[in-house]
Amino acid sequence: MDYIPNTDVEREEMLRAIGASSIEDLFSDIPEDVKFNGRLNLPEAMSELEVKRHMTALAESNAEAEHYTYFIGGGIYDHYIPSAVSHITGRSEFYTAYTPYQPEVSQGTLQSIFEYQSMICELTGMDVSNASMYDGASAMAEAGLMAVKIRGKGRILVSKTVHPEYRRVLETYAAGMDIDIVEVDYKDGATDVEDLKAKLSEVDCLIVQNPNFFGCIEDVRMLSGLIHEAGGLFIAVVDPLSLGILKAPGDYGADIVCGDGQALGNPMNFGGPHLGFLATREQFVRSMPGRIVGQTIDNRGNTGYVLTMQTREQHIRREKATSNICSNQALCALAATVYLSLMGKKGLKEVGEQCLAKSHYLAGKLREAGFSLAFDKHFFKEFVIKLDGDVSSVIDRLLEKKIIAGIDLSRFYPELKGCMMIAVTEKRTKQEMDELVAGLEGLR
Amino acid sequence: MRLVPLIFDLSREGRRGYSLPALDVPMVDDVIPEEMVRTEEPNLPEVSEADVIRHFTNLSELNHGVDVGFYPLGSCTMKYSPKLNEDVARLAGFAESHPYQPESVSQGSLHLMYDMEKFLAEISGMDRVTLQPAAGAHGEFTGMSIIRAYHEYKGNKKTKVIIPDSAHGTNPATATMCGYKVVEVKSDGRGGIDLEKLKDALDDEVAALMLTNPNTLGLFDENIGKITEMVHSVGALCYYDGANLNGTLGKARPGDMGFDVVHINLHKTFSTPHGGGGPGSGPVGVKKELIDFLPVPVVDYDGERYYFNYDLPHTIGKVRSFYGNFNIVVRAYAYILFNGPDGLRRVCENAVLNANYIMENLKDLYYLPYDRYCKHEFVISSKWQKRENGVRTIDVAKRLLDFGIHPPTVYFPLIVEEALMIEPTETESKETLDNFISVMRQIAKEAKENPDLVKSAPHDTPVGRLDEAAAARHPVLRYIKK
Numbered sequence: 001m002d003y004i005p006n007t008d009v010e011r012e013e014m015l016r017a018i019g020a021s022s023i024e025d026l027f028s029d030i031p032e033d034v035k036f037n038g039r040l041n042l043p044e045a046m047s048e049l050e051v052k053r054h055m056t057a058l059a060e061s062n063a064e065a066e067h068y069t070y071f072i073g074g075g076i077y078d079h080y081i082p083s084a085v086s087h088i089t090g091r092s093e094f095y096t097a098y099t100p101y102q103p104e105v106s107q108g109t110l111q112s113i114f115e116y117q118s119m120i121c122e123l124t125g126m127d128v129s130n131a132s133m134y135d136g137a138s139a140m141a142e143a144g145l146m147a148v149k150i151r152g153k154g155r156i157l158v159s160k161t162v163h164p165e166y167r168r169v170l171e172t173y174a175a176g177m178d179i180d181i182v183e184v185d186y187k188d189g190a191t192d193v194e195d196l197k198a199k200l201s202e203v204d205c206l207i208v209q210n211p212n213f214f215g216c217i218e219d220v221r222m223l224s225g226l227i228h229e230a231g232g233l234f235i236a237v238v239d240p241l242s243l244g245i246l247k248a249p250g251d252y253g254a255d256i257v258c259g260d261g262q263a264l265g266n267p268m269n270f271g272g273p274h275l276g277f278l279a280t281r282e283q284f285v286r287s288m289p290g291r292i293v294g295q296t297i298d299n300r301g302n303t304g305y306v307l308t309m310q311t312r313e314q315h316i317r318r319e320k321a322t323s324n325i326c327s328n329q330a331l332c333a334l335a336a337t338v339y340l341s342l343m344g345k346k347g348l349k350e351v352g353e354q355c356l357a358k359s360h361y362l363a364g365k366l367r368e369a370g371f372s373l374a375f376d377k378h379f380f381k382e383f384v385i386k387l388d389g390d391v392s393s394v395i396d397r398l399l400e401k402k403i404i405a406g407i408d409l410s411r412f413y414p415e416l417k418g419c420m421m422i423a424v425t426e427k428r429t430k431q432e433m434d435e436l437v438a439g440l441e442g443l444r
Numbered sequence: 445m446r447l448v449p450l451i452f453d454l455s456r457e458g459r460r461g462y463s464l465p466a467l468d469v470p471m472v473d474d475v476i477p478e479e480m481v482r483t484e485e486p487n488l489p490e491v492s493e494a495d496v497i498r499h500f501t502n503l504s505e506l507n508h509g510v511d512v513g514f515y516p517l518g519s520c521t522m523k524y525s526p527k528l529n530e531d532v533a534r535l536a537g538f539a540e541s542h543p544y545q546p547e548s549v550s551q552g553s554l555h556l557m558y559d560m561e562k563f564l565a566e567i568s569g570m571d572r573v574t575l576q577p578a579a580g581a582h583g584e585f586t587g588m589s590i591i592r593a594y595h596e597y598k599g600n601k602k603t604k605v606i607i608p609d610s611a612h613g614t615n616p617a618t619a620t621m622c623g624y625k626v627v628e629v630k631s632d633g634r635g636g637i638d639l640e641k642l643k644d645a646l647d648d649e650v651a652a653l654m655l656t657n658p659n660t661l662g663l664f665d666e667n668i669g670k671i672t673e674m675v676h677s678v679g680a681l682c683y684y685d686g687a688n689l690n691g692t693l694g695k696a697r698p699g700d701m702g703f704d705v706v707h708i709n710l711h712k713t714f715s716t717p718h719g720g721g722g723p724g725s726g727p728v729g730v731k732k733e734l735i736d737f738l739p740v741p742v743v744d745y746d747g748e749r750y751y752f753n754y755d756l757p758h759t760i761g762k763v764r765s766f767y768g769n770f771n772i773v774v775r776a777y778a779y780i781l782f783n784g785p786d787g788l789r790r791v792c793e794n795a796v797l798n799a800n801y802i803m804e805n806l807k808d809l810y811y812l813p814y815d816r817y818c819k820h821e822f823v824i825s826s827k828w829q830k831r832e833n834g835v836r837t838i839d840v841a842k843r844l845l846d847f848g849i850h851p852p853t854v855y856f857p858l859i860v861e862e863a864l865m866i867e868p869t870e871t872e873s874k875e876t877l878d879n880f881i882s883v884m885r886q887i888a889k890e891a892k893e894n895p896d897l898v899k900s901a902p903h904d905t906p907v908g909r910l911d912e913a914a915a916a917r918h919p920v921l922r923y924i925k926k
Contacts, residue, residue: 002787003524003715004794005873011794014801014874023793026800026817027695029664034701040694041566045784048528055778058556059537063549066536074544075765082462084493088500090530092717096509098520099721101853103912104845104905107447108507109720112500115451118923122486128921131721134578137765165765172739172761176592176623217480247482260765270553271543271766272578273723285919291721296915298908302447308915314581314617315856319626324617326581331719334500341451341496342461345485354467356476361469378476395546404545430468 001047063404065268069432070404073382073423074213075136075163075260076268079241079351080427081339085265088338095331099291103306104298109330110305113293116337123243123340124257125250126279130290132333133325136260137166139276140207140237141173142289142323143256146280147205147233148179149287149322155180155203157227159191161212162237164412170207189216189375189384191223200230205255209237210246213412214421215359215382216375217246224253240264240277240336242380244348245356256280265339266332275329275336286312289323354426355381362424362433369441374419382423384409384416388444391420398439405436447906448502452923455489461496487925506906507720508850514876516802518821518853518865519612519660521690521712523795528782529716529775538774543766547751553770554750557743560777561727567788568686568706569699570729574738576768580687583707583726584618584654589760590705590730590737591652591681592622597737597758600679602651608637610661610857612685615654624651631859635814636665639674646678656685657701658692658819660857660865662799672702681705681734686726689713690869691796691819694789704731714776725772739763794870795820798877802868805881809888813860821867823860826891830862835891835898837862842909843890843901847883 006014011023020026027035046054070078089095093108100106100113113131120129133139144156156174158167160183167183174181182203185195191208206227210218224234233255238246241263249257262274280288286309294308314321343351359381363373366385374384387394391408398405406423409416424433491499508515515522533539537552547554561573577583588605595602605619606627616626627645632638636659653675658664665671672682684703690713698706710716711724718724730738740759741752752767783791796819803822807815810824829835841851841864853865868877890898902908 002783002790003526004790004870006794006797006870010874011797014797018797018800018804020800020817023797026793026796029666029817030692030696031666031669034669034696036569036695036697036700040785040788042563042785042788043781045787046781048782051528051778051781052532054781055532055556055774056535058552059532059535061552061555062537062541063545064536064538064540065542066540068549070542070545072542072544076542076544078540078542080464082493084461084497086534087497088504091501091504092511093504093507093509095530095717095719096511096525097507097720098515098517098522098718098850101517102508102841102845102851103910104842104902104907105506105508105850106720107906108503108505111448111450111503111506112720114921115923117921118450118452119486119488121922122488134582134722134769135765137762138578138582163765165762168762169764172589172763173621175760176589176621178623217476221479243482243486245482246476247480248484248486251484267539267771268542269539269769269771270541270550271768271770272764273725273769273772275723285921292919292921294915295920296911298910300908302907304447304907304910306910306912306915308912308919308921311916313613315613317617318613319616319620321613321617321620324581324585324614324621325579326614327579327718327722327724329578329719329723330721331717332723334720337451338496338500340488341491341499342493343488344455344460344462344490345488346460346490347462347464348488349482349485350462350464353471354464357467357469357472360472360475378480380476392546396548399546399549404542404549407544426464429465433469 068402068404071406071422071436072404074407074421076271077263077423077425078268078427079263079425081265082342084342085335085338089331089335094334099327100307103304107304110293112334112337114295114305116333117293119337119340120277120279123240124279125248126257127282128285129277129279130288130292132328133276133278133290134329135274135276137169139258139278140166141170143235143258143278144170144207145173146256146287146289147235150284151204151232153202153204154178155182156205157182157184157199157203158207159184161186161191161214162207162209163213189214189377190218196226203230203232205233205235207235211239211242211380214375214384215379216377221252228253242352245352261336264336266335273329273332275332287322290325291328351426355424358428359383359424365437369437381425382421384419384421387418387420391418394443397443401439403436403439450923451489451499454491454495457490459490459492461491461493513848514872514880515850516852516866516868517850518867519687521867521869523715523869524871525715525717529778532778533771533774538771551750554743556777558745558750560773563780564708564727565729568708568729569697570706571732572735572738573727573729574742575727575773576739576764577726577728578764578769579722579724580707580709580726581614582763583728584614585621586728586739586763587683587705587707588618588622590734593737593758593760594734595651603649605651606645606653608655609859610659611654612687615685635661635663636667637671639667642674646674648678650678650680652681652683654683654685656688658688661814661823662818662821663814664819668701687712690792693792695792704734710772710776715779716772716775723769723772725769791870798868798870798872802866802877802881806884809885821865823863823865825860826862826864829891833891833895835895837864839898839901840887843887843898845902846904849880849883
């Protein structure tokens with residue numbers, strides 16, 4: 001079986017119409033020396049049932065959030081996704097469409113992106129948003145390149161409290177563009193202001209994550225003031241889910257805001273797909289990478305939506321484009337739009353409050369049990385505790401209780417050996433948190 | 445059809461579409477510094493769940509997707525996306541798992557990634573593959589970054605990348621992002637690369653040639669072996685843009701043609717749905733001497749366990765967080781298992797058959813710039829219609845919408861005047877192709893007899909022709925509460 005409707009009889013009819021003697025004839029333009037005459041060394045075809053069985057077995061050998069309790073974060077979180085989200089993203093008119101090149105038959109995708117852009121602007125306090133990027137890391141890298149294009153100095157400052165993988169992606173993006181990436185140290189879990197001040201000359205931008213990778217809240221207003229005094233742009237990387245309760249980056253002077261939208265209604269997916277978002281001030285819109293949807297009217301006088309400002313993009317400008325990004329993550333952006341519609345301003349605030357209350361409850365219980373927090377800082381839904389022993393063996397022992405405990409921070413920060421980062425979403429119950437505390441106590 | 449108001453217009457204060465469990469721990473105050481507390485609420489809509497479902501369901505009905513009708517959008521390979529893919533991707537073990545959970549409880553996913561790498565290496569004729577790039581253009585960026593890192597490591601002074609005039613727009617944009625100057629090379633009379641012009645462009649400063657084969661005209665470059673040899677002779681590498689892989693799947697492999705780096709668009713060739721513009725996935729394959737430059741991690745197997753290997757001596761680093769669009773890879777993996785080696789070869793054969801069949805049946809009424817067998821797609825032109833009746837390609841495209849058919853790619857490649865790039869794919873039946881042919885023939889007839897009917901199309905879509913110039917001149921890019 002395959003997904004090909006042509007029958008043998010039809011194939012013959014079609015070949016005759018073409019004037020070809022055989023299917024092979026259609027490939028006569030491929031020279032013999034590069035033709036592949038063998039048979040691909042792949043497993044033999046399976047039926048649908050066999051594929052399902054095989055893949056179910058693979059899936060069942062993984063831990064997942066239906067049978068394990070997740071306290072692990074680091075950029076991907078086990079948040080609750082209302083049922084309505086997947087029912088909408090599962091509508092094939094959305095998921096089997098392409099990029100909306102023909103707006104007359106793509107208003108569903110286009111309007112949903114316009115709504116997405118509007119919501120991202122509301123959350124971040126920015127004027128314009130693009131239609132989404134691959135993920136938070138690539139969105140941040142593109143934000144950095146954008147700042148260099150605007151300011152033109154070729155030097156980016158990034159705090160070491162920014163997600164380590166995001167910084168690694170930024171370095172890869174900067175490598176070909178002759179851009180210096182300068183990292184700013186951290187002190188007690190937040191950007192080290194003295195080190196920053198020492199590095200502030202001739203820079204295009206400062207990138208700070210808030211809450212940062214450790215979950216700590218940075219002194220963003222002060223940091224933003226410092227970089228602006230030095231003539232650079234302030235780029236804030238944020239958890240969009242925190243913005244129901246935390247100040248909008250636009251209100252503390254951010255010029256570009258980016259981050260990962262997984263928390264907004266997208267499954268963890270072992271790290272992807274999800275979406276990156278990127279928003280900025282109106283004055284920088286023409287330097288922004290990625291697609292943008294705009295409102296317009298049709299020749300009947302109706303309001304409609306189109307891809308706009310395409311003269312920034314690679315299919316028009318080719319080597320002069322703002323970026324090579326072509327597709328966005330439209331279906332993941334749709335999930336975020338549906339999620340934000342369902343939650344509304346009150347719901348988003350409540351999710352944020354629950355993450356805050358629960359993470360503080362767990363941190364409090366761990367303190368009572370004699371554990372100490374690595375940093376004396378305000379935090380949102382994620383925090384770092386010090387363990388006495390080897391973190392990875394603690395994580396392995398808790399697995400036996402079906403608990404995915406957290407991240408061994410020494411994998412990213414060797415100096416934080418013995419530290420484990422714990423994330424608490426609104427899904428975690430008091431009972432699950434008490435079990436984690438008991439489990440950790442039992443391992444001492 | 446009824447147009448849909450914005451979700452913001454449905455908002456009523458106090459209405460809600462969510463419910464969370466009651467908080468089972470004490471509420472906290474004063475744990476966030478006061479200046480960081482949000483005081484002004486974001487203007488998100490306040491709507492009920494039914495409002496949300498109706499709103500987005502109504503929006504979905506304004507969209508054309510492959511499940512709705514024929515979608516012959518050239519170079520985008522809009523084949524049918526099997527439902528099996530969607531079911532397996534939703535298995536909790538894939539969808540509800542975290543990238544940093546211990547490897548001991550991620551063996552299923554690691555096994556899948558390991559297998560998938562092997563499959564794609566075999567299909568492309570390469571030695572190793574990274575699954576990390578999130579889309580085709582992201583794969584190009586990854587591949588060209590590898591090429592740059594390789595030359596830097598070797599101490600080669602390279603400044604230029606050669607790209608044919610028929611290339612996808614992402615190619616020059618990518619080369620520029622990687623710090624190279626773009627040198628464009630013209631195509632010859634048969635639609636391939638002009639060997640003389642290539643020879644003139646080649647020198648010691650050329651880092652790479654970026655090429656797709658079949659090219660964007662849908663034509664297989666018969667000189668490909670010669671071309672890659674010429675490029676290698678100046679110490680440059682050959683980059684294969686895999687956007688058109690459906691046209692050679694199981695019939696010719698980029699690795700055998702002499703390419704050193706390849707990206708593959710899983711959402712095209714391997715049937716993962718395009719999602720209205722993503723998520724896609726753009727794995728990159730390389731030849732042996734480039735393996736050490738791949739992004740980290742790659743998945744390896746020690747005889748007992750699969751594990752992430754971060755130890756590549758000259759790695760370019762990371763191009764994306766975590767491991768790429770993993771759950772898109774899951775869908776493509778299901779597709780490869782379902783088809784097997786013979787099924788994949790049939791995919792290519794039938795995609796090529798379908799394309800040639802349409803081409804043959806339209807070439808008397810539309811100008812065909814290169815009359816030779818095409819691969820999975822071909823380019824025709826409305827230049828006769830434009831010259832004789834002022835009907836342009838955009839008009840033909842819009843008229844197709846009235847017949848429930850998504851138009852082909854228009855005005856691309858740039859080297860063909862009034863281009864229409866048609867790719868039917870293997871999943872369309874002869875009836876669908878015949879219907880498309882008869883509609884295209886009718887439009888050619890209308891263009892002669894009643895050109896205004898075509899020029900004023902579409903007549904039967906939810907909205908009429910949209911004013912794109914106005915949208916760019918006076919940008920309205922978000923809803924603002926009145």
